[in-house]
Amino acid sequence: MAQWRQYxxxxxxxEIAAExxxxxxxxxGALGEFSAKLRAEFGRTxxxxxxxAKGPKGERGETGPIGPQGEPGVSGVPGEKGNxxxxxxxxxxxxxxxxxxxxxxxxxxxxxxxxxALRDTGRAPPHGDDWICLAAAASTPTIRGTYDAEARYQHxxxxxxxxxxxxxRKNEPGACPGPGWQLIASAGRPGRxxxxxxxxxxxxxxxxxxxxxxxxxxxxxxPNYRAIPVMxxxxxxxxxxxxxxxxxxxxxTRGLRRLAALxxxxxxxxxxALPAAAELQPRAPSRRRAAGGRSRVGPL
Numbered sequence: 001m002a003q004w005r006q007y008x009x010x011x012x013x014x015e016i017a018a019e020x021x022x023x024x025x026x027x028x029g030a031l032g033e034f035s036a037k038l039r040a041e042f043g044r045t046x047x048x049x050x051x052x053a054k055g056p057k058g059e060r061g062e063t064g065p066i067g068p069q070g071e072p073g074v075s076g077v078p079g080e081k082g083n084x085x086x087x088x089x090x091x092x093x094x095x096x097x098x099x100x101x102x103x104x105x106x107x108x109x110x111x112x113x114x115x116x117a118l119r120d121t122g123r124a125p126p127h128g129d130d131w132i133c134l135a136a137a138a139s140t141p142t143i144r145g146t147y148d149a150e151a152r153y154q155h156x157x158x159x160x161x162x163x164x165x166x167x168x169r170k171n172e173p174g175a176c177p178g179p180g181w182q183l184i185a186s187a188g189r190p191g192r193x194x195x196x197x198x199x200x201x202x203x204x205x206x207x208x209x210x211x212x213x214x215x216x217x218x219x220x221x222x223p224n225y226r227a228i229p230v231m232x233x234x235x236x237x238x239x240x241x242x243x244x245x246x247x248x249x250x251x252x253t254r255g256l257r258r259l260a261a262l263x264x265x266x267x268x269x270x271x272x273a274l275p276a277a278a279e280l281q282p283r284a285p286s287r288r289r290a291a292g293g294r295s296r297v298g299p300l
Contacts, residue, residue, distance in 0.1 A: 090116075098124060112137030141167060147176045163187030 096102075096110035106117045110125045114135040121130035139156055147159040147166070157168040161176050165185040173180025213231040220227055221239065225246060229237035 096125065107134065149175065158184070 091105060091107050093107045093109060093114060096108040096115075101120065101122045102108060102117045103120045104117055108115055108117075108125070113125070113133055115125040115131045116134055118130055118132055121127070123130050125131040126133060141156045141158050142154075144151070144153065144157045144159050147161040153159070153168050153173055154171050155168055157173075159166055159168075159176060159181075164177075164183060164187045166176050166181040167184050169180055169182050177183065213233040213235065215229045215237065216232050217230040218227050219230060219236070225241065225243035227240040227242060229240075231237055
């Protein structure tokens with residue numbers, strides 16, 4: 001049915017077009033010089049009256065060439081400000097993994113600082129082209145105890161020296177005290193003596209010590225009237241000074257001899273009983289003892 005309808009519409013259109021051409025030729029010949037103008041006007045009129053008549057759809061034509069670019073248009077009026085968007089969020093902070101690839105925007109912790117990747121990277125922070133530092137590592141003081149000249153110290157290390165406290169002003173600060181150290185607490189004056197504490201508990205009995213040396217002999221220093229003990233370990237003990245003892249003995253015996261002479265009635269003997277001053281002087285050592293001045297005897 002549709003094909004018949006299409007055929008009738010095509011046939012009617014062709015007949016109308018033929019009649020139209022025939023009428024135009026008659027009118028043009030009759031009117032002479034006004035034929036062209038009248039023909040055009042008449043053609044437009046007929047075309048408007050017969051515009052509802054359509055022929056069969058023709059094939060798609062070829063694409064025409066691209067035309068020249070037009071002039072830029074006038075800028076439009078700025079639009080209204082939009083509503084605020086949701087708050088931005090950083091990715092979860094993770095520990096840096098040397099063997100892994102970190103992608104753009106990843107946030108990691110490395111060397112005490114927080115870093116965000118600027119691109120996909122396998123390099124470790126702080127590579128300037130691949131990472132940006134979000135939070136630098138904090139520096140905290142470290143107590144290192146008593147200063148040791150052989151040890152290595154870093155920035156903010158605290159040491160004790162001579163009763164005072166010092167903090168390192170930089171890495172490798174050098175000898176303390178010195179320009180690389182800052183005094184933070186100086187040694188104070190000695191305080192008052194505190195009260196005596198209570199007596200502590202009796203300690204355990206110690207291990208029995210080795211027996212002490214004993215006297216095994218004596219050396220006689222005759223020129224100096226001394227007796228020197230010889231110990232069992234071969235050492236010499238403190239000497240005994242005997243000069244005063246001998247002087248006292250001579251003084252006491254001289255008085256006894258005079259008393260005995262008086263009792264016998266011999267005054268001359270009593271006078272001679274007093275020993276001469278030379279007799280109180282020590283006798284010269286014999287040849288046998290002159291070389292060393294000492295003689296050794298056994299235990300007294």
